[in-house]
Amino acid sequence: MSTAGQKSINYRTNCTGKALETVNSHQDEAEITMFGANFCPFVQRVWVALEHKKIPYRYVECDPYKKPKELLDLNPKGLVPALKLSNGRSLAESTVIMEYLEEAYSPPNTSDGQHPLLLPPLSDPYGRARTRLQVDQINRTFVPAFYRFLQAQVCAEAGLE
Numbered sequence: 001m002s003t004a005g006q007k008s009i010n011y012r013t014n015c016t017g018k019a020l021e022t023v024n025s026h027q028d029e030a031e032i033t034m035f036g037a038n039f040c041p042f043v044q045r046v047w048v049a050l051e052h053k054k055i056p057y058r059y060v061e062c063d064p065y066k067k068p069k070e071l072l073d074l075n076p077k078g079l080v081p082a083l084k085l086s087n088g089r090s091l092a093e094s095t096v097i098m099e100y101l102e103e104a105y106s107p108p109n110t111s112d113g114q115h116p117l118l119l120p121p122l123s124d125p126y127g128r129a130r131t132r133l134q135v136d137q138i139n140r141t142f143v144p145a146f147y148r149f150l151q152a153q154v155c156a157e158a159g160l161e
């Protein structure tokens with residue numbers, strides 16, 4: 001556990017359970033390194049996408065409230081998720097990262113069938129639009145509630161609520 005800034009919110013600094021097993025199986029060097037924090041729903045959606053699309057990646061748990069230099073080098077705002085890519089490139093912002101992963105790991109950039117798609121194919125624009133509507137709904141309703149739930153859990157464990 002650690003304490004965030006002046007708010008005195010306690011939060012976990014490592015994953016547990018199945019998430020920790022997944023972290024431990026993604027410690028080898030890979031073309032993508034994701035800097036994440038276990039309590040962050042924005043990290044979790046990128047993480048789910050990496051797993052779903054079967055993209056090789058390394059996971060680095062980091063504390064975005066302490067803003068380590070290696071995180072600031074990737075994202076000057078010091079927010080997670082942040083991706084370290086090859087040739088000194090980096091990316092931040094979960095929605096931008098999701099679009100990058102979908103485009104970089106789909107035909108014609110990768111061979112057909114290697115990486116499952118997040119959206120229906122380009123040949124189905126209506127299906128893609130309907131999926132984006134669902135994503136928008138989840139962004140507006142589920143994500144803020146889930147974030148509050150994750151934080152409340154940690155506060156309760158720390159005896160703060």
Ligand SMILES: N[C@@H](CCC(=O)N[C@@H](CS)C(=O)NCC(=O)O)C(=O)O
Pocket residue numbers: 037039040041042064065078079080081092093094095
């Ligand atoms: N819009 C960003 C939000 C990322 C974000 O707010 N991450 C939080 C953790 S859940 C963070 O890094 N907070 C550190 C801080 O606010 O200093 C995204 O979608 O990636």
